[in-house]
Amino acid sequence: MSKCEQCIVREFSSLKALNKEELLKIADCKSSYTIKKGEPIFTEGENVNGIFCIKDGVCKLTKLSANGNDQIVKLISKGELLGQRSMISDEPVNLSAVALEDMEVCFIPKTEIMGLFNQNNQFSMNMMRAICGDLKEADEHLVTMAQKSVKQRLAETLVYLQDTFGINPDNSLKVKLSREELAGMVGTATESCIRLLSEFNKLGVIELSGKKITITNKAQLLKAAN
Amino acid sequence: MSKCEQCIVREFSSLKALNKEELLKIADCKSSYTIKKGEPIFTEGENVNGIFCIKDGVCKLTKLSANGNDQIVKLISKGELLGQRSMISDEPVNLSAVALEDMEVCFIPKTEIMGLFNQNNQFSMNMMRAICGDLKEADEHLVTMAQKSVKQRLAETLVYLQDTFGINPDNSLKVKLSREELAGMVGTATESCIRLLSEFNKLGVIELSGKKITITNKAQLLKAAN
């Protein structure tokens, strides 16, 4: 069992408020998992009863819509927590989490976290602030979905992916999403997504090479979307 | 200054965890306001530094989109709190709140609430749970915006308004929204909203009479939207 105390990623989440003693206690009751690309961490409707701490890798949070499409609500990566919402509300999870690449995650049971909420006020405030941040983000995302065109949303999504997850040595986007997944982020049909990528490609603002997407002119890409 | 202890609406929010003593302290530092229909409680970007408790009336939470449209993110009514998100994050508010009818609200300053977070764990847990509920709602709303047609969204919005805010003696929706506001909830152009209302009216599933909207056949309305 690895020591939480020496885990760097805890510094990036609400867990940073915990002291040595508390971390030792967590290390004692946590379990570690390896999740292969494409595998779920949890699925909509499941009872999770704890939170996951992402040690490495990226996953998508999706919700199945009535029309059968998987809408990607958010991407979560190294250092972030998963499952707080449902743990605190004491409800099944409302979203599915599926690995986009091989992942390392730790699971901390609910009882442990709840105990910490009681004894460490800084920790609960951190958690509250993080959830408030998620809520703000969700509201902004909502307005984007409601008010912007598919073309704008696609362009902004591409820029978001680059700014958030970075690029490979060849400048292509690091996170690899299928066209279907990209469409699921943007909230459009896969064919429409492909068509618009083609269009951006022809305009010379992005470059397509197999699954690889490279933004060659960020400013122009955003401009072209308007 | 009225007594929070005797205010019924506090029973409907996180404030219900507070004891007599704590309520007396709040009553002592709160301020009460009357907000006329159409007036703002606060505006996007403002520093609020506290929370509002809605004693009576309904308001809309809106966000101005880049295209100049006001998207209505949520409606808030009697018994609910307002401004927690920005208070906890220690940021300006990200949404505007505007009264849809005459309102009675109380303002409780941030220092007071923060003090209560420290001394009353049940209160902070209530608040956290409420915000988690908002987050879940926002995610679901987001998926609806991304995946459903305008017609579906309008039908669901009408049903939501009826189920949440009730009907007048003549069966018309109690909350009164202009066509523009309704379009702002649905996330569409005002003309499209009007056109679809017309269509529902011709189908006989709703009835229009001036600004009044009456759902005459809820099941059929939802069915017609698919």
Place this chain on the structure above:
DNA sequence: AATAAAATATGATATTTGTCATACAACTTC
């Protein structure tokens, strides 16, 4: 009550987006 202003309604039309069909490319699997 008369007038102006705002909100609602509807037609005509352009644009956006989705759907279905099909082609082609890339990747597995045997």
Place this chain on the structure above:
DNA sequence: GAAGTTGTATGACAAATATCATATTTTATT
């Protein structure tokens, strides 16, 4: 390496939605 499977690409078309113009109704103002 052939056959099948999956993912990507594109055309043709239909449906949904936005936009602009204008009429009509409602509400506010004098």
